[in-house]
Amino acid sequence: MKKLTAAKAKEAYEKMNDIRNFENTLHDIFAKGEIPGFVHLYAGEEAVAVGVCSHLTDSDYITSTHRGHGHCIAKGCDLKGMMAEIYGRETGLCKGKGGSMHIADLDKGMLGANGIVGSGFPLAIGAGLRNQYLGTDDVAVCFFGDGAANEGNFHESINMAAIWKLPVVFINENNTFAESTPQHYSSASPTIAERAAAYNIPGEKVDGKDFMAVYEAAGKAIDRARKGEGPSLIEYHTYREYGHFEGDEQTYKYDSDEEIAFHDRDDIKEFRAYALKKKLFTEKDAEKIEDKSVQDVADAVEFAKASPIPQPEALFTDVFAD
Amino acid sequence: MTKIAFMNAINQALDQAMEKDDKVFLMGEDILGGTDIKHLEEKNEDSWGGCFGVTKGLGPKYGKKRVIDTPISEQSYMGAAVGAAVTGLRPVPELMFSDFIGVSFDSLLTQGSKMRYMFGGKAKLPLTVRTTIGAGASAAAQHSGAYYGIFASIPGIKVVVPSNPYDAKGLLLSAIEEDNIVVFCEDKTLYGVKGEVPEEYYTIPLGKAAVKREGKDLSIVTIGKMVSVAMEVADRLEKEGIDVEVIDLRTVAPWDEETVIESVKKTGRLIVIDEAQPHNNTATDIAATVTDKAFDYLDGPIKRVTAPNTPVPFATNLEQAYLPTADRVIEESAEIIDDLKSSK
Numbered sequence: 001m002k003k004l005t006a007a008k009a010k011e012a013y014e015k016m017n018d019i020r021n022f023e024n025t026l027h028d029i030f031a032k033g034e035i036p037g038f039v040h041l042y043a044g045e046e047a048v049a050v051g052v053c054s055h056l057t058d059s060d061y062i063t064s065t066h067r068g069h070g071h072c073i074a075k076g077c078d079l080k081g082m083m084a085e086i087y088g089r090e091t092g093l094c095k096g097k098g099g100s101m102h103i104a105d106l107d108k109g110m111l112g113a114n115g116i117v118g119s120g121f122p123l124a125i126g127a128g129l130r131n132q133y134l135g136t137d138d139v140a141v142c143f144f145g146d147g148a149a150n151e152g153n154f155h156e157s158i159n160m161a162a163i164w165k166l167p168v169v170f171i172n173e174n175n176t177f178a179e180s181t182p183q184h185y186s187s188a189s190p191t192i193a194e195r196a197a198a199y200n201i202p203g204e205k206v207d208g209k210d211f212m213a214v215y216e217a218a219g220k221a222i223d224r225a226r227k228g229e230g231p232s233l234i235e236y237h238t239y240r241e242y243g244h245f246e247g248d249e250q251t252y253k254y255d256s257d258e259e260i261a262f263h264d265r266d267d268i269k270e271f272r273a274y275a276l277k278k279k280l281f282t283e284k285d286a287e288k289i290e291d292k293s294v295q296d297v298a299d300a301v302e303f304a305k306a307s308p309i310p311q312p313e314a315l316f317t318d319v320f321a322d
Numbered sequence: 323m324t325k326i327a328f329m330n331a332i333n334q335a336l337d338q339a340m341e342k343d344d345k346v347f348l349m350g351e352d353i354l355g356g357t358d359i360k361h362l363e364e365k366n367e368d369s370w371g372g373c374f375g376v377t378k379g380l381g382p383k384y385g386k387k388r389v390i391d392t393p394i395s396e397q398s399y400m401g402a403a404v405g406a407a408v409t410g411l412r413p414v415p416e417l418m419f420s421d422f423i424g425v426s427f428d429s430l431l432t433q434g435s436k437m438r439y440m441f442g443g444k445a446k447l448p449l450t451v452r453t454t455i456g457a458g459a460s461a462a463a464q465h466s467g468a469y470y471g472i473f474a475s476i477p478g479i480k481v482v483v484p485s486n487p488y489d490a491k492g493l494l495l496s497a498i499e500e501d502n503i504v505v506f507c508e509d510k511t512l513y514g515v516k517g518e519v520p521e522e523y524y525t526i527p528l529g530k531a532a533v534k535r536e537g538k539d540l541s542i543v544t545i546g547k548m549v550s551v552a553m554e555v556a557d558r559l560e561k562e563g564i565d566v567e568v569i570d571l572r573t574v575a576p577w578d579e580e581t582v583i584e585s586v587k588k589t590g591r592l593i594v595i596d597e598a599q600p601h602n603n604t605a606t607d608i609a610a611t612v613t614d615k616a617f618d619y620l621d622g623p624i625k626r627v628t629a630p631n632t633p634v635p636f637a638t639n640l641e642q643a644y645l646p647t648a649d650r651v652i653e654e655s656a657e658i659i660d661d662l663k664s665s666k
Contacts, residue, residue, distance in 0.1 A: 061409060095442030102440040111408065112441065116432045122398040123433065126405015126413075133347070133387065133411060140405075156398030163393070318443035319477050321501035 001219035002055070004212070009280035010289065012054050012211065016046040016268045017293035018079060019070045023242070025297050026069075026086065030246045035087055039100045042070030044241030047267035048173050049074035051214030052141060055222045061109045061127035061140040063120030065173070067240070068113025071143055072103055075110045083300035089307035096310045097318065118151025120144060121170075125157050128166035128231075139167040139225040147178025149192045158233065162199040165230035169221045172235040173208065176259070179244045180252045193235035201231050208236030209262070211271040239263050323520060329376045329513040331487035332452075335494040336377065336414065338523045340384055343412060346498060349390040349399055350416030350452075354381030357391040373418050374454070374513055396426035400451070404434035407449035407503075414498060417453040419461075420469040420507060434503050435478030446501040447478075450494070455483070456509035456547060456597065457634045457645055466634035466641075468597040470545070471604045473505040474575035480504045480528055481575040485549040487517035489572055492526030499525065507574075509547045531578035533585070537567035539662055541585040542651075543608055544595040545571050552595055554648040559659065563666050574604050582608060583616050590621035591658050595646050600628040622658040627651045 004012075023043035030039055042049065045067070053062070053074035064071040072082055077093060085092030086100045093105050104112035111127065114120050124142035131138040148154060149172060161168045172192045174183060189195055196203020202224070206217045214236060221232035239262055243250045254260050275281055281289075326334070339346045354377070355370030356362045362369060368389075371378025381389040392399040396417065403415040417423065423430075430451070437445040457466040474481045482497055482504060484490040490508070497504035534549060535556055542552040549570045556566035567585050571577050586592050592612055596605035605626040612624060627646045635641055652659060 063405075093442065094440060094444075097442050098440040102436075104437075104441045104444075106408070106441065106444050111405070112437070114433075116428060119401065119428055119433055122401020122429060123405035123408070125398060125402035126407070127409045129402055130406045130409040130411050133406075153398050153401065156393070156395035157402075159393060160395060160398055160402065318439045320480075321438060321446050 001216070001223050004215060004280070006280045008054055009275050010285060012050050013271065013275060013281065013286065014289050014293060015050045015074055016271065017290055018296065019043070019046045019049065019073045020268055021293050021297040022069060022073060022079065025301060027242060027246060029301065037099055038245045038247070039086065040067045040245050041240070041242045042067050044267070045070060045173055045175055045208065045238045047211040047214050047271065048171070048208045048236045048238055049143070051211050052171055052218040054215060055219050056109070056139070056141065058108050059136070059138045061111055061124070061138070063111045063124045063127070063140070063142045064113045065120060065143055065145055065148065066101060066113065066115065066117070067145070068103055069100070072105065072110055072113070076108045077105045077110055079296055079300040080303040083304040084307045087304040087307070088309065089304055090310045090314070091303070091307040095314060097314065118144065118148040118153040121148070121153040121157035124168050125160055125166060128161060128168035129164070131167050132164070137226045139169060139222055141169045141171055141222070143171045143173060145178060146172065146174040146176070146183045146187070146192060150186055158199050158201070158231065161231040162201050165228065167225040167228065168231045169218070169225050170231060170233045171218070172233065173238055174235050175238050175240040177244070177252060182252070191235055193233060196233040201233060203233040203235070205235040205237060208238030209265045209267045209270065211267060212274060323518040325516045326487060326519050327513065328487045328490055328515045328517070329374060331491040331519045332376050332494060332508060333378065333380065334519065335491040336380060337383070339414070339495055339498040340380070340388060342523065345410070345412040346414060347388040347390065347411065348377060348380065348414050348416065349392050349403060351392055351394055351418055353377045353416050354386060354389045354391045357386055372416065374510060376513070377416070396422050397428065400426040401429035401433060403449055403451070404429045404447070407434070407447045408437055408445050412448045412498065414450045414452060417451055419465045420453040420455045421464050421467045423469060423472065430473070430479060430503065431476060435476050439478065447503050448501045450497040450500070450504045450506055452506045452508060454510040455507045456511050457629070457641055458511040460636065460638065460641065462636040463633035468629070470505070470507045470574045471598045471602065474604060475602070478503065479575060480573065481507065482528060482573050483507045483546040484572060485512070485546050485570050487515065487519050489526060489532070491519055492524050493528065493572060495523060496525040496528050500528065504528070507546070512547050526572070528573045529576045529578055530572065531581040532570045532572055533581065534568040534570050535566065537565040537589065539565040539589055540591045540593065540658070541567045541569060541582070541589045542593045542595060543569045543571060543582050545574060545604065546597065548595040548597055548646060551646055551648055551651060555651045558648060558652065562663060564659065564662050577604070577608065579611060582612065586612050586616045587619045590619055591662065592620070593625045593627060593651060593655050593658070595627045595651060597629055597645065599631050600626065601631065603628060622661055625655040625658060627654050
C-alpha cells in the first residue's frame with residue numbers, strides 16, 4: 001500500500017474541507033429555500049470518502065448512495081458542476097436532469113449517487129466484472145450505508161463478487177442510523193463487518209472518524225482487489241452531522257453518552273492535528289487550504305445561481321442513445 | 323435456405339454477435355450449466371445450455387468468461403449487467419422467465435432505464451435482456467406471463483417480441499447492436515417452430531412492424547405467437563369475402579404507429595390481439611392512439627382481444643380458454659365482422 005505522502009495528505013485535507021464546506025453551505029441555502037427537492041448531507045463522514053478515494057484514480061469506479069456529495073468530491077468531481085446540478089441548472093454535471101440524488105460523472109468513474117438503497121451493490125459488481133473481463137487492474141468501490149446492509153442486494157452481490165474474485169471493495173459507512181432506525185435494532189449481527197465471514201472474504205470494523213485508520217484499511221483492501229485476490233468488506237463506524245435529509249428533526253439522536261462523545265469528534269480537526277504533528281503540511285498550508293475551500297464553495301454557489309435553467313426541449317432528450 | 327427452429331435462430335444470433343464483438347457476453351442461470359463440474363470441464367462440455375437449451379454450445383465455444391453461469395440471484399446479476407453496460411461492455415443477460423422480473427426489476431426500472439437521462443445524456447446502456455414469455459406450456463401462473471407491456475411502459479427501454487425464427491435472429495442482432503436497453507421477449511411455445519433463416523449475419527430494424535398479409539377491409543394488429551392466430555382469422559374471413567390485413571408489430575416499444583395508422587386509414591376497422599391481460603396493456607395503448615389519430619377513418623369500434631383479467635391457470639382446458647384463439651377473435655369481434663359482411 002502507498003504511504004500517505006505530503007502531497008496526498010494536502011490533497012486529502014483539501015477534499016475533506018471541500019466536502020464540509022459544500023455540505024454546510026447546502027444546509028444554509030436549503031433552509032433559505034433556494035434549492036428544489038431534498039438533499040442528504042455527508043458532513044461528519046469526510047474521512048471515509050476521502051480516505052478511501054485517496055487510493056483511486058479516474059479509471060477506478062465507485063458507486064454511491066443517497067448521501068453522495070462526499071463521494072463525488074472525493075472522486076474528483078467539479079464543485080461548480082455539482083452545485084449547478086443541485087440547483088437544477090443547465091451547467092450541472094447532469095445538465096440539471098439528475099439532481100442531488102443522481103449526481104454522476106462517468107468521466108471520473110463516479111457511477112452516480114443513488115436514490116434506491118442498496119442498488120449500488122450490483123452496479124459495482126458490473127463495473128468489477130468489466131475490469132476483470134478487460135484485464136485491467138482497475139477496481140470498483142461500492143459505498144453503502146448501514147441501512148443498505150439489510151437489502152437483499154447486499155447478500156447477492158457480495159456472494160457473486162466473492163465466487164468470481166471480482167476487484168470490488170465494499171465500503172460500509174455505518175453512520176449509526178438508517179434514516180431514523182439504529183443499527184442495533186435493524187441488524188441481527190452486531191457488526192456489518194462480521195458478515196464477511198459468511199462469504200469467506202476479509203471483513204473488518206474500523207474507526208471511520210480516524211482518517212489514517214480509514215486510509216490504511218482501504219489501501220489494504222484496494223491493493224488486494226487490484227492484485228486479483230478478490231473483494232473485501234470494511235465497516236467504517238462514523239456519524240452524520242445532520243439529519244437523514246434536511247428538515248429531519250433528528251429526535252432519535254443522542255441516546256447515550258458514548259454516542260454524544262462519538263458525535264462530538266471532528267474527523268477533519270483530528271486529521272489536521274495528525275498531519276501537523278507528522279509534518280505532512282504546516283499550519284500555514286492548512287489555513288491556506290481552509291480559506292481556499294471556503295472561497296471555492298462560495299464560487300460554486302455563485303456559478304450555479306448565475307447559470308441558466310435547462311432549455312424546455314431538454315425535457316425530451318437523453319432518453320435513448322441514437 | 324435451411325429451415326431451423328426458433329431457438330436455434332436465437333442461438334445463431336448470439337453466436338454471431340459474440341463472434342463479431344468481444345465485448346458481447348452472456349450471463350444468467352444455467353446458461354452454460356454445470357460450471358465447475360470437473361467431468362464436464364475436462365471434456366469442455368456444457369450441461370443445460372439454458373433451461374430451454376437455447377444457449378447450448380456457446381459455453382464450450384466461448385468459455386465461461388463469456389458465458390457466465392450466475393448464482394440464482396436475479397436482483398444482483400441483472401443489476402451487474404447494467405453496471406457492466408454503463409462501463410462499456412455489451413452484456414446479454416438471460417432472465418429465465420419474464421415473471422422473475424418481480425425479483426429483479428429495480429435494475430431496469432430505477433437504474434438502467436433512467437441512467438442516460440439522469441446523467442444528462444452521458445451514459446450509454448448497450449444491454450439486451452433475453453427473457454421468455456407466454457402461456458400454453460402448462461407452466462401455470464408464475465412462469466407464463468406475457469409481461470412485455472410492463473417493460474414497454476418504462477421510458478428508456480425498447481421491447482421486442484418476435485413471432486418467427488427469421489425475425490428472431492435479425493431482431494436479436496439489432497438489439498445487441500443497440501446502445502440502449504432492449505428487452506427481448508421469446509415466447510417459449512415458439513421455440514420449436516421452424517422457419518427459413520439465412521446463415522449470414524443480418525439485422526431487422528427495431529420499431530418497424532411487418533405487414534404479414536395485405537388486405538383492404540379489416541386490420542389486425544398483433545404480437546408474437548398471436549400472429550399465427552391473426553393469420554388463421556384472416557384465412558377464415560377470406561372465405562367469407564373479407565380481406566384482412568395482418569400486422570406483426572415485432573417491436574412493442576416503440577411500436578410502429580405509422581404502419582398501424584396507415585393500415586387503419588385504408589381499412590377503417592381494427593382488431594388488436596394481445597396475449598397480455600386486458601388493462602394497461604399494449605392493445606389498449608394501440609386502441610387509444612388510433613382513436614386519437616385516425617378517429618375519422620374508423621367505421622366501427624376497435625376490438626381488443628386479450629387474455630382475461632386473471633392469472634394464467636394450470637389445467638389444460640383452462641389455459642386453452644385463457645389464450646386468445648381464432649374462434650374467440652371472431653366471436654368477440656362479431657360487431658365489426660357482421661357489419662363488414664352485411665356491407666358486402
